[in-house]
Amino acid sequence: MGRMIGLLQVDPTVGDLTGNAQRLEHLSNLAAQHGARVGVTTELAISGYPPRDLLLQDEFIRLAQQTASSLKVPIPVLVGSPIEAQSSRQLPGNGVVRAGSNDILSSDGNSHVVARKQLLPTYDVFDEARYFQPDNRSGIARTIAQLDLGVTVCEDAWQAAGLTPSSYSADPIEHLAEWGRQGVQLDATVNLSASPYHADKLSSRIHVCRTAAQVLGHPFLLANQVGGNDDLLFDGNSLVAWPDGRVVVAPAWQEGVLVVDIDDASNCLWVASKSPDALCIGSDQIRHLSPEEKGHEYDKELLEDLTDAVVTGLSDYCRKSGISSIVLGLSGGIDSAVAACVAAAAVGPENVLGLAMPSRHSSQHSIDDAHITAEALGISFDTLAINSFHASVEDSIGDVLTNGHPVASENLQSRLRGLLVMAHANAQGRMAIATGNKSELAQGYCTLYGDMAGGYAPLGDLYKMQVYGIADVFNSRAEHNGRVAPVNQSTRTKPPSAELAPDQKDEDSLPPYDVLDEILRSHIEEGLDAQAIADKGFDRVTVVEVLTRLEQSEHKRWQMSPAPRVSSRAFGQGWRRPLASRHDWRH
């Protein structure tokens, strides 16, 4: 019998201790049934990641730790859990407790506690120094079910690969390697992770695991959270790397167990969760990579993955928030068509209502295109002209609109639509979704309380060209299943327009989207300033205009609903609550 370890790729709900415990027990049973001697969960699996201000409640910490250590499991399981503080003037730990058998050697006073995280990321989406006390011991190893295992938690493994934005003073992988050089031989090292998704993040994670396996000279196993919590997405993709560079990767966007035979890469197995509400999107195949292979290599595969990511975000947000139906405005444009595709995939087309709300500036082809999308998807559809409301408001404050800034009248139409969408949401218990994309949000080319209204913005972290990209994925998936493509050719090819003024086109106000996207990506994700972006070959005036609008729209974006985080850097990387600029509150 091989030395098998089960990596429990779980989709927890933040704060739902009971539900998360049930999921972990179910996965532990599956792992045991398929020969695993020991199970390893993801980071903070019992509380879900990121628990944030729940960690400020002592009672929550106590209950989480107790629940984790008393899981009913047939094999020993290392469970990611917050750990009670060691004194009233200290913070809790981000650690690992054991559930199941008692054969763990622990130097802790609390015999359940196996390890505490040493490196606490406090950058980008992470704010762990706010909540946790770091451990500072030199290497943590445990004997469990006759296996000698090094134990690390997420960031602990990233310093060795040099992939953190700044250096830590310690390196837990190097600590364990030093133990090895001193004669302490381990069978494997495990890592409990909650490593968020962004496009092609998997390549980085593979590099981290290969580096650790190479430095340690034994297999390195990483169990990663899967699913969405608020705006954070976790792709799963749990994996194992051997010192020679071979890698086995679990499926993304699925809950289940990767059973790893640490002696035989070919003997690894994916066991999907049998829970009726388990996340199960995309391919269920495990991947074997030779030492030379990276993760994703083709744009097409990245777009498929991005599509699954966006669907996962919305579907998990709805399930975890108790939302079963959705309403959205369907303008006939690309964004709302793709948002409708995402909604239909997330909660089922029978639970989605699309509203076409033409104004005096809407073209007939827009209404037709909206109708075609709704029909192809099989969602409910209704048409509500906003002309009469528009006229009724103009009767009352016509002089204010006529004598004021012309944007007032454009925003008015968008807000009338927002009001109708919200009336359906409120009356029918649906969640409204906002259909805007990252490129237009970054330029403030959107209306607060109008098209930004809604509980979730499924495309809010996708650049416009990525929206076109996943439109193609939805179309080819539909055609593959013998259905009509939901994003028709007219929607796909017409020039983008807000249709809030006569003959208005987005390109009257913004650069072409392929140019805009690259400028935005260079600034937001690469951190380049105007000069450096211009040096890439972009028109300098255009670049400055784009970056100025980006700054001016901060206040507006701050009021955006959650959007699935799919890029390596989102807006306002540091939680800055911006001052309004003149433009923010006017548009």
Add this chain to the structure above:
Amino acid sequence: MGRMIGLLQVDPTVGDLTGNAQRLEHLSNLAAQHGARVGVTTELAISGYPPRDLLLQDEFIRLAQQTASSLKVPIPVLVGSPIEAQSSRQLPGNGVVRAGSNDILSSDGNSHVVARKQLLPTYDVFDEARYFQPDNRSGIARTIAQLDLGVTVCEDAWQAAGLTPSSYSADPIEHLAEWGRQGVQLDATVNLSASPYHADKLSSRIHVCRTAAQVLGHPFLLANQVGGNDDLLFDGNSLVAWPDGRVVVAPAWQEGVLVVDIDDASNCLWVASKSPDALCIGSDQIRHLSPEEKGHEYDKELLEDLTDAVVTGLSDYCRKSGISSIVLGLSGGIDSAVAACVAAAAVGPENVLGLAMPSRHSSQHSIDDAHITAEALGISFDTLAINSFHASVEDSIGDVLTNGHPVASENLQSRLRGLLVMAHANAQGRMAIATGNKSELAQGYCTLYGDMAGGYAPLGDLYKMQVYGIADVFNSRAEHNGRVAPVNQSTRTKPPSAELAPDQKDEDSLPPYDVLDEILRSHIEEGLDAQAIADKGFDRVTVVEVLTRLEQSEHKRWQMSPAPRVSSRAFGQGWRRPLASRHDWRH
């Protein structure tokens, strides 16, 4: 000639390096003119606090440090500034550079750098571990203008007083005291602070300074930022404590210099800024406290201070964002009446427009009361009935409203008002303000995109009973100046009502506000759970209902506009982006 130190109580704008430099030069000149040998600014005075994600830009750090160290000042000045990182894999420091003369002994390679902050708060509104590398030397002292000064930055002084939520492993005050015991005699220790306001925070700050002075055996001087940046308020109240417990406190809510004679408490002087746009609200008197006296002691004084705080928040937000005029809905209720008082005080009554927007459920007395408030304040006033829009929308989606949840129709009215307010804002270049208070926001008793619409929520961190409290302050101030009280008796005493359904009263849905406020305060500020609150004598069912609504309204509050932070704990202390609950997106 006395040994005089000038504490520069500055009102910086986050990111405005040039403007902040000018303010610091102006205050340094005033300090020198009044006999100060050396000036001490507030923490990060050159960048303004909190700079947040600006600190992620290396170029910003470099420019800030360069601007700080090259200030044109007639005396040496210790300037709070970000300090460039010591390597590409390190974070910057939160430190102090010297401007002016060169007679500083510095052990640093960079001779401008005087000190780096040692304790980095990462709780509540603070997230400094995200941005800064802590210093870990044992005590920082400098000789400057023939004075031997200990140098500390904000949090550095709080560990000694035991007033941080968890312990740090170092104590910079104790380090300096240890130097003293070893024979290094200092004349005084200074502290560059950006310590945010909350009601009665001054008492804590006095305790910190008295503790430090006592431990050190010499005067302890704290220069504190003043004014608002985003939702953070800083009250100023710069102060000095002597080892015997005597204290001198500068005025709150005013920009200027506290010139301290460290040998003679009676020789301290307040010099107000002469800049035409300098913050200047409330009393300009300095206060002398004997060793037994605390800070504020009377409720009346706290309410006066709270009123000044709220006015400062809005006025600084407007000035720093380039906003010169405001529009708000005036319902005739207490909240909008008080919000109008705040707006009139912040930007001048001639720049404020109040809109009465009666619906079919509005009473005539509400319209009358709104008019009375507008007239007493001298703001512009208009009445726009929403009946016709309401009817026009009902014509179109009447069946949706009739067959759906009744809250849809209530929200519709609120959103129609929001739409009219925003149309005025957009057309006329005004900022809309939201008039809701903390108690109703905490219960979700408000409408997203309706009464929550606006760029700033001046009452958003005030409990309902505090709104009544500051109404009285505005009334007595008006009467003191021979004007009509803006919040008339009818507004002051009628039962609160949203007037969105026939004969609706807030108390039909919520507990009486005095009860609600105490339950909320117990949970949010004292961290008590339902049982502990019930044990105070509140009805258990009521408590559970209140806390449940508080949890359910998280998503809605997350989309709230900036509100001045005036309580010791705001909502969602840890930046948690909440999942929607069923109720959030319906209301």
